[in-house]
Amino acid sequence: MPIEDVLMPVPLPPLVRSGLARSFRVVTLWDAPDPDKLLAGIAPRLRFLATGVPILAEGMNYPISESVIARFPKLEVIANLGVGYDNIDVAAAVKRRITITNTPDVLTDETADTAFGLLLCAVRQLPQADTYLRAGHWLQQPFPLSASLRGRTMGVLGLGRIGKAIAQRAEAFGVKVLYHGRRPQADVGYPYFASLEEMAKACDILMIATPGGPETHNIVNARILDALGPAGILINIARGTVVDEPALIEALREKRILTAGLDVFVREPEVPADLIAMPHVVLLPHVGSASVTTRDAMNQLVVDNLVAVAQGHSPLTPIAETPWLTQA
Numbered sequence: 001m002p003i004e005d006v007l008m009p010v011p012l013p014p015l016v017r018s019g020l021a022r023s024f025r026v027v028t029l030w031d032a033p034d035p036d037k038l039l040a041g042i043a044p045r046l047r048f049l050a051t052g053v054p055i056l057a058e059g060m061n062y063p064i065s066e067s068v069i070a071r072f073p074k075l076e077v078i079a080n081l082g083v084g085y086d087n088i089d090v091a092a093a094v095k096r097r098i099t100i101t102n103t104p105d106v107l108t109d110e111t112a113d114t115a116f117g118l119l120l121c122a123v124r125q126l127p128q129a130d131t132y133l134r135a136g137h138w139l140q141q142p143f144p145l146s147a148s149l150r151g152r153t154m155g156v157l158g159l160g161r162i163g164k165a166i167a168q169r170a171e172a173f174g175v176k177v178l179y180h181g182r183r184p185q186a187d188v189g190y191p192y193f194a195s196l197e198e199m200a201k202a203c204d205i206l207m208i209a210t211p212g213g214p215e216t217h218n219i220v221n222a223r224i225l226d227a228l229g230p231a232g233i234l235i236n237i238a239r240g241t242v243v244d245e246p247a248l249i250e251a252l253r254e255k256r257i258l259t260a261g262l263d264v265f266v267r268e269p270e271v272p273a274d275l276i277a278m279p280h281v282v283l284l285p286h287v288g289s290a291s292v293t294t295r296d297a298m299n300q301l302v303v304d305n306l307v308a309v310a311q312g313h314s315p316l317t318p319i320a321e322t323p324w325l326t327q328a
């Protein structure tokens, strides 16, 4: 059997490249001297593509759009590094019955830990307290008192795997949990809100754990932030695009919400100077899943998905929208 090609348009981590190279010929596009010629050579027979969200691909964005997909008449699987797959036109893949795989589960607890850490940092101003001590200010006077997590209610926007793991942590900390999503979930005991605005009124921590993409673009806007109110804390570990960033900056500046903890931004790695200038906001460089253990597991899952299909098995983690290669 001739060795199959895997097209890699963006620089995925070494573990993905070396793992795939054991079973495939890895064709890298980003460093090709003549990308068009390269694509023309492999496009008619290409079955497998390995790509990733920009934060996991050295910041490189190569959207897998309908026109990219159209170049590959035999494409079967797009293995994406990342639990999110807003870099792929899912509808275009569905039309062609192409399977998309992502890297869920292995990053759930890591990301939930980061989300909760970010919340604690934002509410208790812990990074600011660290900076205060290092600057020698403690020698003059104690760090000012902060807001508290006590007595708070968390509204989770998007109660998927990561949202649920965050909710469990919230319960352990004595924080009441509500949720909003497209529909109520039968096996979930937390109160469900069909309206995001109504949930924002009922909580004082808005935890964003919903996927990015056109459906959630800017859904957290000025109206939602006003509903959250002046004691409100916004935490976003999902995608920057879910939040109307200028509206958030205004709300923070005018103290219409208390503070925010943000791990994701609209134009990463650029972060608005207005946010950087706000000392009470906690900002992280998209590190939700960024531990060695978790990233290794995500990398391995990309390899395992492609190897499974190439060997005639079901993909391990196809996204819900593309279930067709899954064998009973």
Ligand code: DGY
Pocket: 053, 055, 056, 081, 082, 083, 084, 085, 107, 238, 288, 289, 290
């Ligand atoms: C993802 O997996 O989509 C994150 O943004 C990076 O872990």
